[in-house]
Amino acid sequence: MKLLLLLCLMDCFLAIAQTSSGTFNVLNYGAMADGISDDSKAFMAAWKAACSFTGGVKLLIPKGTYLVGPVKFDGPCRNVSSITVSMEGYMKASTNLSKYVSGDDWIQFGWVHHLTLTGGGTFDGQGALSWPFNECSKTEKCRVLPSSIKFVYTEHTVMNSIKSLNSKFFHIVLLGCKNFWGSNIVAQAPSDSPNTDGFHIERSLGVNIYNSVITTGDDCISIGQSNEQVVISGITCGPGHGISVGSLGRYENEGDVKGLLIKDCTLSGTANGLRIKTWKNSPGKSSVSNLTFQNIILNSVANPIIIDQAYCPYADCSSKVPSLVSIRDIIFSDIRGTSTTPVAVTLKCSSGVPCENVNLHDVHLRYVGGSPTIAECLNVQATYSGTQLPLPCN
Known part of the structure; x- marks a missing residue:
């Protein structure tokens, strides 16, 4: 009993220390990292705490497998000078399309400045179960499936050393962004996967994408x-x-x-x-x-x-x-x-x-x-x- 109490106290002290230093670990907000439990709420709680901080912050997603989505990491984070999302784990998208309301994508970063997404982790859109429902190549009146990673009206954004697998629709979308640098990105999907564009860029200014490998069906x-x-x-x-x-x-x-x-x-x-x-x-x-x-x-x-x-x-x-x-x-x-x-x-x-x-x-x-x-x-x-x-x- 004393040992259990000691371990709990150690976890609490670690969480407080990380928070005071500007690091917000999703495991400290309830993420299970077992690939089965839905960790969406834990991710959103960690983001909310990070976005409310003052100064530079890090959202840490340690190694492990996370079932997540859809989630929106949206700002503005008014007192935050910079945000680093250190994505070191393996993130899996929900395959239940009913969770994605019309217009929703899987992972969204919106209305934030000086964002860095890095860490060597993998975003797996698990698109194979959804591709049969894509009718957009046949008719204009179709339901657009969720894209995997979407940046919306971000400024001074860096994305590097990230892998995207089997997106349901586009892998990475830039919409209304200013000053974006993407490097060492890997985007992969089978050659017959529909509309799995590696990058789609729209209404953006100052975009640089370099030294990346893209193998897709579009x-x-x-x-x-x-x-x-x-x-x-x-x-x-x-x-x-x-x-x-x-x-x-x-x-x-x-x-x-x-x-x-x-x-x-x-x-x-x-x-x-x-x-x-x-x-x-x-x-x-x-x-x-x-x-x-x-x-x-x-x-x-x-x-x-x-x-x-x-x-x-x-x-x-x-x-x-x-x-x-x-x-x-x-x-x-x-x-x-x-x-x-x-x-x-x-x-x-x-x-x-x-x-x-x-x-x-x-x-x-x-x-x-x-x-x-x-x-x-x-x-x-x-x-x-x-x-x-x-x-x-x-």
Whole structure:
């Protein structure tokens, strides 16, 4: 009895010491870390205490297996100067979709500044049981499944040394973020998993993602509307659908995309390589400008370079209205590798707003089938310099 009391007192003293130092351990707030018990309440209690602290804080998730979700780590944390979430454990998402109300994702970090998510831990979305319920590739009227990790209106955010497995929908989402740095990220899902984009970026400014490995069933990185000053570098991608700007122009009043640099990446076995896609019947005007794709290796990639302004994934795409998204000042420089289709370069732009100033410099793409690769162009003002394989089409 005395020993039990002593152990309890030691735990209490440890919890007080950690709290006074600004470290908040989820185990001290009731997390069981057995992979069976729902630890959501413990995580939220630890976050609430950390968010109420003054100064720099650490939310510690030690090694262990945690069943969690959905949870929202939201601010503002008014007196906190910085928050480090040290995720060292293995976190599993609930597979019960009824727990995720409409619009909810699994793990959300929102309205906080100077957040760092690190620790070498794993977020397992356990998406395999949910993928059969994804109808979004077939119809517009579908229930969107939860994404795994979502950053909403955060500023000065760092994410590094984190692994995301088998997301139900997107792995990592940035929405309305400013100054985000992501590195040494691993995102993995099977090649046939639907809509499991590695990163999806939307309405964000100053995003840097580098030195990461993404293997998914959809885009390794998708860059949506209203983004500016985005740098993607050192990405190993494949399988998946490649690196995509878009799709854009699906909704009214979308913001412009400008100032993108995608460089020093390797794509292998992907369904597309470097892609810009806009909806063929876009209801409003927006633009894509000042994009550079530089020093990219493409290994056995279908559609290595593609601009598609007649994008529509559904069976009924009968609209004859051209895309109103303008595309201009695009550079493809030092792009090399192999294509699994004869058409290695596709520049098919809108008759409503033809593409302007698309420059291809030192492009060398061979067809794995042995015959020469070809290029196809429509409604585009293109210039060429240096090596050109395939030969220019205009």
